[in-house]
Amino acid sequence: MNPLITVVTPSYNQAQFLEQTICSVLDQETPNLEYMVVDGGSKDGSLAIIQKYAGDLAWWVSEPDKGQGHAIQKGFNRAQGKYLAWLNSDDYYLPDALDSAIKTLEAHPEMGMVYGDVLAVDENGKTIRRLRYQPWDLKDLIQFNIIGQPSVVMRHAAYEQAGGISTQYQYLLDHHLWLRIAANTKIGYVPEVWSAARFHKAAKNKAHAAAFGEEANRIATWLSEDEKYVSLYIQYQKQIWAGAYRFGARYLSEGKQYRDALETYKKAWRFNPAVVLRDWKRVGVTLLGSLGMWK
DSSP: OOEEEEEEEEEOHHHHHHHHHHHHTTTTOOSEEEEEEEEEEOOOSSSHHHHHHHGSSSEEEEEEOOOOOHHHHHHHOOOOOEEEOOOOOEEEETHHHHHHHHHHHHHOEEEEEEEEEEEEEOTTEEEEEEEEEOOOHHHHHTTTTOOOGGGGEHHHHHHHTTTTOOTTTTSSSHHHHHHHHTTTTTTEEEEEEEEEEEEOOSSSHHTTTHHHHHHHHHHHHHHOTTTTTTTHHHHOOOOHHHHHHHHHHHHHHTTTTTTHHHHHHHHHHHHOHHHHHHTHHHHHHHHHHTTOOOO
16 A cells, blocks of 8 residues: 655745645655645735645645744644655655655665755746755764755654654754654665755745854754753764854855855854865855955
8 A cells, every 4th residue: 555645835925936836746646645735824826826726635724823833833733644744835846756755765664754855946947056965864964964855755753753843943943853853763865856945035045044044053052952962962062063153154145145154154164164164165155255256
């Protein structure tokens, strides 16, 4: 029997992208799909799009909520699937993504979560670059090696064991969840492109660039305080903080806040220069930008 997978799309005022997102889920070849759309009370035409596909949805709602994490939580609380995933309303799956993820998890019962690569695309769907990852584990994730959320599929049991998604984070709620899953079980990487993540002016990664670094610092502090991670934190403390500041600096730089990004890269350098050197191209852009030589 084919295992059931539940996919949840949290949605809010992204009507221009939402239909492609919904269709990319419904067009997946996986034969046993439970799909839910949890809208936060959009006023931009999203509701009409959701209603258009209502007959293909296991459940949907459009009502005010407390943010992305709350919307995902509402969907997963209803989920019946053996496997879980969420796809934001401006992202989309590539063909056969879910089938590949399910086959990997079925073949590797020791894995609580699998992930593939992600295409970064612009608002028109034009590819910017491929985000390539590596076979990481908990020690890599605590150093802020970031997995692209749209290409993640997890076991329902692993999600529950980790305590579910936290509504205390708005920008790194995915990374916070992966850390908790990786603390309990193995995670697996498949070097295939499973999804596309859209980079556009209204996206959180552009509109709220500084907030990503702030949440990375919160997570680094949490790692130092939670008994499950303390021993690793002590071992990798410099790499953790260098990774958190590097992560924040990169988002600031991509948001063209070059002076703040440069100062944040300096903080990362003080903890571990090698971590910063991994970003040497972006550091160069940031330096030029801070001097008014890059737009």
